[in-house]
Amino acid sequence: MRMSQRFGRTLREKPAEAEMPSHELLLRAGMISKLAAGIYSYLPLAWRAIKKIEDIMRKEMDAAGAQEMNMPVVHPSDIWEESGRFYQVGPEMVRFKDRSGRDMVLAMTHEEPVTDLARRFIDSHKQLPVVVYHIQTKFRDEPRSRGGLVRVREFVMKDAYSFHADEKSLDEYYPVQCRAYRRICQSCGVPVVQVQGDVGMMGGTGAHEFTYITDVGEDTVLLCPKCGYAANREAACLDKNLGVPEPAEEEIPSQPTKVATPGRDTIASVCEFLGKDPKTSIKTMVYFAGEEPVMVVLRGDLDVNEKKLANLRKVEKVRLAEPEELKSLGLEQGYMSPVGVQGIFVVADDSLSTERAYVAGANEHGYHLVGVVPGRDFRYDVMADIAAAREGDPCPVCGDGLTVKRGIEVGNTFKLGTRYSVPMKAMYQDEKGEMKPLVMGCYGMGVGRLLACVVEANHDEKGIIWPMTVAPYHVHLVALGTSEEARNAAESVYERLLAEGIEVLYDDRDESAGVKFNDADLLGMPIRVTVSERSLKRGGAEVKLRRLPDGEIVALDELPERLKSIIRSEIERILPGEES
RNA sequence: CGGGGAGUGGCGCAGGUUGGUAGCGCGCAUGGUUUGGGACCAUGAGGCCGCAGGUUCAAGUCCUGUCUCCCCGACCA
Secondary structure, rough: OOOOOOOOOOOOOOOOOOOHHHHHHHHHHHOOEEEEOEEEEEEHHHHHHHHOOOOHHHHHHOOOEEOOOOOOOOOHHEEEEEEEOOOOOOOOOEEEEHHHHHOEEEOOOOOHHHHHHHHHHHOEEEHEEEEEEEEEEEEEEOOOOOOOOOOOOEEEEEEEEEOOOOHHHHHHHHHHHHHHHHHHHHOOOOEEEEEEOOOOOOOOEEEEEEEEEEOOOOEEEEOOOOOOOOOEOOOOOOOOOOOOOOOOOOHHOOOOEEEOOOOOOOOHHHHHHHOOOOHHHEEEEEEOOOOOOEEEEEEOOOOEEEEHHHHHOOOOOEHHHHHHHHHHHHOOOOOOOOOOOOOEEEEEOOOOOOOEEEEEEEEEEEEEEEEEOEOEEEEEEEEEEEEEEOOOOOOOOOOEEOEEEEEEEEEEEEEEEEEOOOOOOOEOOOOOOOOOOOOOEEEEEEEHHHHHHHHHHOOEEEEEEOOOOOOOEEEEEEOOOOOOOOHHHHHHHHHHHHOOOOOOEEEEOOHHHHHHHHHHHHHHHOOEEOOHHHHHHHEEEEEEEOOOEEEEEEEEHHHHHHHHHHHHHHHHHOOOOOOO
């Protein structure tokens, strides 16, 4: 490709709208262009990288036994009504009517059409398991797009769906996809951590996110540097047994005692006043899960994870009760406790022990109760983990301190189970001839978002540094000087490299050396080859890797072989081996 | 949806309080001189100042409305 013919141009200055590096560099390189908020065009160079990323995905999906297909981007609303999501999801799904008045939607994901296909084509256990995938455009009218390609409204996603006869089969296959995901990211030069994700209100046993750790990310994950535990904030757990004072026998009185605690309406102030460890106090919060009030009790030093609570109560989200709502429930803010309350659902966090006594509110202004034993002095409807893990909390696996990091979620894997097959009646006949719902898994990965992460993970102050595996071109050939000799030499090098099947971007423009070098650095092809009077005098062409500071002179005759060998070794440097 | 900011040639910005012929840098076009890290000279093209109303002899500038975009938050299968 000749730069003089290239569609798109480089920008010297940082566009005003760009915040994060990938956004700025892709814009400045003339690789993407915004049409509307969260809606981008990919110009030729970026599109070549996109196609390479897709091919890496195809290779790994094929290796994971998945078959590529394609599904529509416009769906009749019927299938979304069948699954129940037509009413469940909000305005992020675009809905419209076709000319004859039928309700249609724009695909925001493809569980519905793929489940429809499954029920049409899968009849027997003999066909299972089966895995399909497609790379398709989706549209979600996000409340807020941001960060260039990181969060957009229209995006291309690789989506795989697996169908199984039972949970066991899904459990066996699930790790195969996880492995493919790690390999895809690695092949693209994007280091990711596999973190446990929120399984959502459907429950289920498996959900993972593949996250590129970066300060500009919008996801929050908790990591254990010691043992490698990694979880999304929504799903993260902590070890609640560490550092809890041993309960001495005499500390459990036969009944709670009311004590005056004037003005002590926070855990910290009450515990300080009474000389207690916050780990021996009970924090009481009231939330609303829809219309239903829910009282949450947990150990005083912990915070509520609202996502866990929402999942427990099978709602989309919960909200903290307003002060007036507390009053109407007969509760006193700052002195609340589950002791004596009736007619309200009580969730106890499993940090609380029924074997020891705690400090709790007295449901009376200015008073607390000492010696409250969960289960004995108050009832709860369910005990579960609803605590939030925070920076420094003990790792649930090894007990070491957890670290909070930001990251970009490039992909996720999820055990769907029968969430879609049951309502949509996607059934198969088992060996005994019984009809059973298909057990499904889904595996999604954003192509454009991965491209953004490639740039985030591979750039410097001058521009992009493409990994060889996804680089739009392998070689950026720079012709310098106006002499006939140099020009001709560059032209013949270009022709030669093309003939040898090397992907080469050729800067044949009539620009100064500075402009060409700076553009080469910005565009970021992995190998730069310079042909000039100077290089010819030194015996050939200068070959320099974008990621390294210095180049070498290579004789023109040896150039194609030398470049091929660099390309090969650069690809091998990145590509994962058989094991990973 | 809440808070903040911005819309003036392709990009980055000035002008606005004090209304009076729309400006700068980069880029682009033509010619010439240059050519190993964002060259120089000359000439030139390109903008109904987001849009719609209003005030005024006169609006980029003042008033009202509206749309769009960016950032923080809410939200995120």
